[in-house]
Amino acid sequence: MAEVTLEDLDHVGPATAQKLRESGYNSVEAIAVASPTDLSLSADIGESAASKIINSARRSANIGGFETGDLVMERxxxxxxxxxxxxxxxxxxxxxxxxxxxxxxxxxxxxxxxxxxxxxxxxxxxxxxxxxxxxxxxxxxxxxxxxxxxxxxxxxxxxxxxxxxxxxxxxxxxxxxxxxxxxxxxxxxxxxxxxxxxxxxxxxxxxxxxxxxxxxxxxxxxxxxxxxxxxxxxxxxxxxxxxxxxxxxxxxxxxxxxxxxxxxxxxxxxxxxxxxxxxxxxxxxxxxxxxxxxxxxxxxxxxxxxxxxxxxxxxxxxxxxxxxx
Missing domain, CATH: 3.40.50.300 (P-loop containing nucleotide triphosphate hydrolases)
Incomplete structure (x- = not known):
């Protein structure tokens, strides 16, 4: 996941990415496991936009969906x-x-x-x-x-x-x-x-x-x-x-x-x-x-x-x- 940057996520421009990094959200994985409320306050954006950013990060980091037991075992x-x-x-x-x-x-x-x-x-x-x-x-x-x-x-x-x-x-x-x-x-x-x-x-x-x-x-x-x-x-x-x-x-x-x-x-x-x-x-x-x-x-x-x-x-x-x- 190293090649995916914050700017690659949907609804994230350079200014928002900068605010997120300043708040400690340095990676796509960190955003993927954040709550919309925390992200909203950190980046000074609405909760709706924060939810969209989190969903985009989850897709990129492959976090948050259902997976089968054998994949959990592998992890x-x-x-x-x-x-x-x-x-x-x-x-x-x-x-x-x-x-x-x-x-x-x-x-x-x-x-x-x-x-x-x-x-x-x-x-x-x-x-x-x-x-x-x-x-x-x-x-x-x-x-x-x-x-x-x-x-x-x-x-x-x-x-x-x-x-x-x-x-x-x-x-x-x-x-x-x-x-x-x-x-x-x-x-x-x-x-x-x-x-x-x-x-x-x-x-x-x-x-x-x-x-x-x-x-x-x-x-x-x-x-x-x-x-x-x-x-x-x-x-x-x-x-x-x-x-x-x-x-x-x-x-x-x-x-x-x-x-x-x-x-x-x-x-x-x-x-x-x-x-x-x-x-x-x-x-x-x-x-x-x-x-x-x-x-x-x-x-x-x-x-x-x-x-x-x-x-x-x-x-x-x-x-x-x-x-x-």
Missing amino acids: RKQVGKLSTGCSEFDEMMEGGIDTQSITELYGEFGSGKTQIAHQLAVNVQLPNEQGGLNGSVIFIDTENTFRPERIKQMVQGASEHHNIDYDPEEFLKNIHVARAYNSNHQILLMDSAMELAEESKNWEQPVRLLIVDSLTAHFRAEYIGRGTLADRQQKLNKHLHALQRFSDLYNAVIIVTNQVMSKPDAFFGDPTKPIGGHIIGHTATFRMYLRKSKGDKRIVRLVDSPNLPDGESIISVTPLGLTNP
Whole structure:
């Protein structure tokens, strides 16, 4: 689809194309999966014209029509697997974390969510034969959790594991970090992420992993009380759909971490549940619950998946990264 430009679409002239690009719609595929309302506001055109542009983009990008199951199966073959570096964890996920999907990691403070995110930011840069995707990373940091020092330690661990002398500085250059200062800024950063991923198509290591750590922290802090719940959920829903769109367009892994809240009325089982309610529950493709165990061990439980059975695996969080216990 590279040869089809925005100007090739019906009802798009040079001025409209310029406005669309300025709003982050840099490709035909990005327009094909946009909503008429968003496009209308971005390009300052009527919703009717926006719908026509979207339909033209869908025809050009071959998106949005019905297709038979065998074609879906063929497209599913493009889904990549990103290794966690822990054999039991990878086995539970049938080879690793999927591209074209959102994987949610939730658990209490210190349960290992950010550690897994950092480890995947290293692993995604490895070649395919070492469980990576030969790609670069976008890290949206909402709680000031990104630590370059930790990346260096994990690169050292990868060097020892694969017996190859990797350069930590090169790994850090392939991680693009943005600090989100509030929920609006967090949502806006997705536009910048789209632009960066589009630009990265020409790089040696295009963007194949996007991390949001944590997805819900700002929403939880800013929307307090039941009266704000509807607004919060609506914004969270829009944000999650932007993440899903990103994963589909760039065949990328999306990792979001999530906080938990306690359920004091729970008499049986674990008295914690993830923030965000049904919106995240329905949008995340894979949901994993992390909890502490003895010493450096963490238990990862696959709670929800469209095609895998529920399961548990144990990992160790060591100074050199995630390892088998």
